[in-house]
Amino acid sequence: MVLGKYQHAGLTQSEVKDFQGAQPHRQAMISAKITEIEQRRVDLRHATQLLEHALQCGAEDVVTCPEFRALSARR
Incomplete structure (x- = not known):
C-alpha cells in the first residue's frame, strides 16, 4: 500500500x-x-505557460505567434 504511494x-x-x-x-x-x-517542475511550469498562451492566443496557427515562439525559445 505504501509502496504504491511512493x-x-x-x-x-x-x-x-x-x-x-x-x-x-x-x-x-x-x-x-x-x-x-525540481527539473520536472521547471519543465511543467514551462509547458503550462505555453499551453496557457495557446489557449488564449488569437493567431490562426499558434506556432507562428511571435509570443508563443518567444516562450518556446526560453526553454
Missing part, C-alpha cells in the same frame, strides 16, 4: 528500496531525486 509520487520500486540502504547512499539518492523532481 511510486505514484515518481519513485521507482528500486528507489524506495534504496531508502533502506546505508546513510551516505540514501542521502545521495534522495538528493539526486530532488534535483530530478
Whole structure:
C-alpha cells in the first residue's frame, strides 16, 4: 500500500528500496531525486505557460505567434 504511494509520487520500486540502504547512499539518492523532481517542475511550469498562451492566443496557427515562439525559445 505504501509502496504504491511512493511510486505514484515518481519513485521507482528500486528507489524506495534504496531508502533502506546505508546513510551516505540514501542521502545521495534522495538528493539526486530532488534535483530530478525540481527539473520536472521547471519543465511543467514551462509547458503550462505555453499551453496557457495557446489557449488564449488569437493567431490562426499558434506556432507562428511571435509570443508563443518567444516562450518556446526560453526553454
